[in-house]
Amino acid sequence: MATGRSIVRRVASTPWNARLRELASQSLFSESISLYRSMLRSGSSPDAFSYPFTLKSCAALSLPVSGQQLHCHVIREGCVAEPFVITALISMYCKCGLVEDARKVFDENTQSHQLGLAVLNSFITMYMKCGSVESGRRLFDGVPVKGLITWNAVMSGCAQNGLAYDVLEIYEEMKSYGVRPDPVTLVSVLSSCAHLGAQRIGQEVEKLVEANGFVSNVFVCNALISMYARCGNLAKARGVFDVMPVRSLVSWTAMIGCYGMHGMAETAVKLFDDMIKSGIRPDKTVFVMVLSTCSHSGLTEKGLELFDAMKREYKLEPGPEHYACVVDLLGRAGRIDEAMGFIESMPIEPDGAVWGALLGACKIHKNVDMAEIAFAKVIEFEPMNIGYYVLMSNIYTDSKNQEGIWRIRVMMRERGFKKEPGYSYVEHMGRVHLFLAGDRSHEQTEEVYRMLDELEASVMEIEGNTECDRCGEVSSSTREHSERLAVAFAILNTSPGAEILVIKNLRVCEDCHVFIKMVSKVVDRRFVVRDASRFHYFEDGLCSCKDYW
């Protein structure tokens, strides 16, 4: 029964609650928390309806301390019995990674075990956020009547754990049950398309976005920008960015990253300046983006300048990832000793990424002595990261140090490493086709190999059997082989409407250059190829990127 006191409270907090709800629904999370504080200062007492939005904001910003304060208020105000406050609390703790606290709230409020689905959804999210994908999926499978949010929870969880292909599968399954996607669903699907380079599927999703009137949703637009950026379609990415009614910091970050990936560092830096002018405060993420963009394009001084501005002007404390960017910046420019000096002067302890950046620079500039120092350090931090062993082995290969190569091989054997097979994928007619070396599982395998033979025969005819000078390494042959299969498949299936093919993980070696040149002649259309960090455009057999050849 409502007491007179609680009625007075309810009336007093209602206008505040409406505003809290509005702010949280517009993703204005810090504003929502400030409003809650103003509400307390003004003497209004929060009620049960004030908490869910404020807790959601704490969860979104990952502010566990504020969340715990709110939990105290919930107890003080006697709202612990409200099921929707309990689910919001569990969700907040789950998202902040405080599993124990979430579990405690769950155990102490047994009545919420019946409310049911919301708590299950929260727990699926929690498992996924903690990286226990298996547990999350098991819980999901056991939910008898899945709601849209249940589907969204498992899909976003898979997306966040890099299981992009699973997301697309679950999405199909969801549709087969007649469940209609909402913006949150489409965000996960788009983000997975981005990771797979699946532009066709992404375009289908964009049609759905338009048909359902989700175009003004900032999350959806950001995911679209990132999808088009990673699929090599810069024009479309920019198109989405330009028509957005409201751009968040993430929108700018995605767009800056898009120019960075495409080797257009000047435009990226210009966009960063525009962002500042438009009154948006940069965060650490956007600095990672713009710094790495500068190092890829050789804008060394500009990068160093920005790193300085980050600390002085924007009062942002650089993390190890920023220091790694600066080491990369100096290292790529050949300023290896300076990079080493910079590491030694760091106020925080350098991590694996910092030493890894130095190791990468040593590979480019063939500095074996420094590489050995960096390698020893980097495997202290990341002993199980096979990439660094391969990198060091390649440095020895370049310097023809046979003893070094053997030493690395022994280390790898002792640690029981098994190399993951390299693979490539091509999107065709909305399906992603994956190829491994020697792979014969594809339904068109006979035709694919026939096409591959034809192409390789013509390559040799034209250029002679050019030997690749980088293929001494452990991983190259398998990966190249898978790429060739993917290319052969792509040519075989290129339909007149298909403008762009995206081939990921392409290794840069002489042999591949010849091959790609050949391929572009055969298909007579534009090719976009992505290697480790950027896109290369091939038109009429020529790549416009000067350092590619």
Next chain:
DNA sequence: GTAGGGTTAG
């Protein structure tokens, strides 16, 4: 009124 969401180098 609860539960689910976008950007990140080496």
